Amino acid sequence: MSKLTRRSFVKLAGGAAAVGLAAGGAPAIANSHKHHVIVIGGGYGGAIAAKYIRMADSSIMVTLIEQNQYYYSCPLSNWVVAGFRNLNVQKWGYDGLKGHGVNVVHEKATKIDPVSKTVTIASGKTFKYNRLVVSPGISFRGIEGYDESATHMMPHAWKAGPQTTQLAKQLKAMKNGDPFIMVAPPNPFRCPPGPYERASLVAHYLKKHKPKSKVLILDPKDKFSKFGLFTGGWKKLYGYGTDNSMIEWVPGGEGGKVTRVDAKSMKVYTDLDEFSSSCINVIPAQKANMIAESAGLTDDSGWCPVNLETFESKLHAGVYVIGDASAANGLPKSGYAANSEGKVCAAAVVASLRGKPVPTPSYVNTCYSMISPDYGISVAAVYKFDPAKPEKVHSVSGGLSPSDAPDFIRKQEAMYNESWYQSIMSDTFG
Amino acid sequence: MQRRKIHMLVLASGFLAGGMMFGSSNAEAGATAEMLANTCAGCHGTNGQSGGPAMPTISGMPAEYMNSIMAAFKSGERPSTIMGRIAKGYDAKETALIAKFFAKQAWKSAESAPQSKNRTLINPKLASTGGKLVKKAKCGKCHEDDGMTQDEDTPRMAGQWVDYLLFKMQDLKNEHLAIPQPKKMAKRINKLSAFELEAIAHFYASKK
Ligand SMILES: Cc1cc2nc3c(=O)[nH]c(=O)nc-3n(C[C@H](O)[C@H](O)[C@H](O)COP(=O)(O)OP(=O)(O)OC[C@H]3O[C@@H](n4cnc5c(N)ncnc54)[C@H](O)[C@@H]3O)c2cc1C
Numbered sequence: 001m002s003k004l005t006r007r008s009f010v011k012l013a014g015g016a017a018a019v020g021l022a023a024g025g026a027p028a029i030a031n032s033h034k035h036h037v038i039v040i041g042g043g044y045g046g047a048i049a050a051k052y053i054r055m056a057d058s059s060i061m062v063t064l065i066e067q068n069q070y071y072y073s074c075p076l077s078n079w080v081v082a083g084f085r086n087l088n089v090q091k092w093g094y095d096g097l098k099g100h101g102v103n104v105v106h107e108k109a110t111k112i113d114p115v116s117k118t119v120t121i122a123s124g125k126t127f128k129y130n131r132l133v134v135s136p137g138i139s140f141r142g143i144e145g146y147d148e149s150a151t152h153m154m155p156h157a158w159k160a161g162p163q164t165t166q167l168a169k170q171l172k173a174m175k176n177g178d179p180f181i182m183v184a185p186p187n188p189f190r191c192p193p194g195p196y197e198r199a200s201l202v203a204h205y206l207k208k209h210k211p212k213s214k215v216l217i218l219d220p221k222d223k224f225s226k227f228g229l230f231t232g233g234w235k236k237l238y239g240y241g242t243d244n245s246m247i248e249w250v251p252g253g254e255g256g257k258v259t260r261v262d263a264k265s266m267k268v269y270t271d272l273d274e275f276s277s278s279c280i281n282v283i284p285a286q287k288a289n290m291i292a293e294s295a296g297l298t299d300d301s302g303w304c305p306v307n308l309e310t311f312e313s314k315l316h317a318g319v320y321v322i323g324d325a326s327a328a329n330g331l332p333k334s335g336y337a338a339n340s341e342g343k344v345c346a347a348a349v350v351a352s353l354r355g356k357p358v359p360t361p362s363y364v365n366t367c368y369s370m371i372s373p374d375y376g377i378s379v380a381a382v383y384k385f386d387p388a389k390p391e392k393v394h395s396v397s398g399g400l401s402p403s404d405a406p407d408f409i410r411k412q413e414a415m416y417n418e419s420w421y422q423s424i425m426s427d428t429f430g
Numbered sequence: 431m432q433r434r435k436i437h438m439l440v441l442a443s444g445f446l447a448g449g450m451m452f453g454s455s456n457a458e459a460g461a462t463a464e465m466l467a468n469t470c471a472g473c474h475g476t477n478g479q480s481g482g483p484a485m486p487t488i489s490g491m492p493a494e495y496m497n498s499i500m501a502a503f504k505s506g507e508r509p510s511t512i513m514g515r516i517a518k519g520y521d522a523k524e525t526a527l528i529a530k531f532f533a534k535q536a537w538k539s540a541e542s543a544p545q546s547k548n549r550t551l552i553n554p555k556l557a558s559t560g561g562k563l564v565k566k567a568k569c570g571k572c573h574e575d576d577g578m579t580q581d582e583d584t585p586r587m588a589g590q591w592v593d594y595l596l597f598k599m600q601d602l603k604n605e606h607l608a609i610p611q612p613k614k615m616a617k618r619i620n621k622l623s624a625f626e627l628e629a630i631a632h633f634y635a636s637k638k
Contacts, residue, residue: 409511
């Protein structure tokens with residue numbers, strides 16, 4: 001008897017609540033109990049964080065603020081520069097994320113106030129958050145002479161989209177015999193092997209279409225990522241080290257540092273020399289995106305110091321910084337690392353909203369690079385966090401493709417590179 | 431025996447106290463299955479449902495099979511371009527957690543990966559040729575139900591990517607790679623031409 005009474009009581013209460021919801025406007029009631037997470041930046045880091053927070057706990061309201069309608073992926077955009085891939089294959093939209101219940105707002109975030117916990121967007125609208133995830137990518141530091149208008153004449157193509165197309169066009173229009181000049185950036189920068197992959201693929205293009213031209217890399221550094229694998233591949237494919245090399249690399253120690261550019265005369269200057277061409281790719285030094293800087297999330301280094309177990313900012317509680325903008329010591333500034341950081345951060349955000357202990361993180365990075373369309377190489381690592389050494393994540397396995405791999409393995413890695421891209425994009429936007 | 435037990439108990443409570451002292455950190459507990467498995471998704475897709483035609487879908491793979499494959503990648507017994515480097519990053523306990531996680535995920539056929547661009551689409555004519563070849567070669571002796579069945583030592587092939595299946599069979603045939611495989615399968619696959627392998631890849635991929 002008593003059991004029966006209780007059961008019918010629950011039923012009644014349930015019914016009443018349902019009526020209340022229907023009459024009172026469900027969202028208002030629901031929202032007042034919901035946690036709100038804002039994510040700024042819908043790229044490799046931000047889109048993943050938004051999706052994985054929703055996958056872990058669909059009661060959390062997630063708003064993604066992304067300035068562009070479409071995202072153009074930098075990974076594999078060097079193929080577009082070299083003319084063997086269409087930019088359309090690099091383009092992704094946000095319907096998949098909407099399908100996971102993420103509210104997507106296509107506007108620029110203009111202000112973050114970590115004290116009142118609000119974000120303001122270009123139209124003036126302000127959102128309140130419980131937790132904020134920031135993944136806005138990079139901004140450039142200046143090189144003398146490299147102003148806004150110079151970026152059109154000497155494209156960086158270090159943010160994919162119109163810049164990529166512009167550089168591809170200039171390469172195509174370049175006279176057979178002119179050099180393709182690349183001004184490489186100093187450390188740390190987005191995608192450490194990226195400039196050297198680009199140089200390789202441009203050399204591949206030149207070999208076929210402009211055999212009298214070559215790639216000239218002016219570099220402030222004396223060494224770069226996957227050095228042995230790149231120079232090994234260059235020797236094999238592009239005569240590197242001989243008089244007829246299609247690639248010439250001038251390291252910092254030999255005067256490779258560019259100090260000034262002049263876009264009007266299409267010239268770049270080092271301390272001792274000047275170089276000119278109709279096709280110059282200037283990749284400037286980098287720092288965390290402006291929005292992170294203006295929110296006070298950066299330190300003197302120009303990057304955002306974070307707790308590597310959670311990616312929470314060391315400067316502002318409740319704000320997490322992932323992707324290229326963070327100073328994620330031990331991890332490279334890559335799309336795969338941003339993906340991994342997004343997942344670690346998502347788990348930490350969900351745990352903190354539930355008042356649970358910090359989940360133990362696990363991270364992976366892999367960067368594939370191409371030396372020609374049939375010649376892929378990679379670097380991979382699995383990382384752990386050691387609470388006794390919190391300043392850096394440490395790798396527990398990994399390494400480079402073997403230096404003596406046969407051609408068919410290089411070809412397989414080239415195929416896996418494209419499939420990696422499709423998979424990580426389906427993870428990010430699917 | 432007795433003493434050892436007591437010693438372990440003391441140790442265990444020591445850990446607990448440590449955990450409480452550090453308040454929020456959970457490091458001793460180790461990473462969850464989900465946390466570990468999510469690191470694979472950059473290549474194998476969300477929950478192991480691959481978005482790229484050369485990367486195998488691994489969702490729904492029986493845990494025993496994944497455990498043994500990961501161990502073989504780790505030891506080098508099974509050659510790989512990259513999995514050896516990755517598999518070494520997880521100890522046996524972590525690998526077991528990962529394997530359990532993927533075993534629980536639903537299989538989704540490659541055809542249903544809506545976002546993917548640049549893949550080989552299934553050619554029905556080739557697939558039907560492949561069906562006949564598979565029957566003739568008696569692949570179904572082990573790959574039952576048109577490759578739908580999977581167990582602790584045989585992977586699922588129905589609904590896998592055309593491209594992956596083709597690369598994989600080329601690899602299985604490649605003596606430089608010496609991929610461990612049943613002798614009876616090696617004998618059968620070695621007899622097949624490049625065109626026949628392609629048809630078989632389309633056949634298995636077309637089954638969902
Ligand atoms: C040529 C090249 C090749 C590369 N190749 C590889 C590769 O093969 N593998 C790899 O792993 N990585 C590669 N990378 C690196 C990879 O692109 C980056 O590491 C990755 O994009 C970092 O992700 P993120 O989320 O930090 O930034 P992004 O992906 O740049 O995303 C930032 C997003 O934030 C938005 N945003 C910025 N500010 C605001 C604002 N104020 N309001 C609203 N939205 C804003 C931007 O529009 C953008 O969509 C390559 C990079 C380059 C340049």
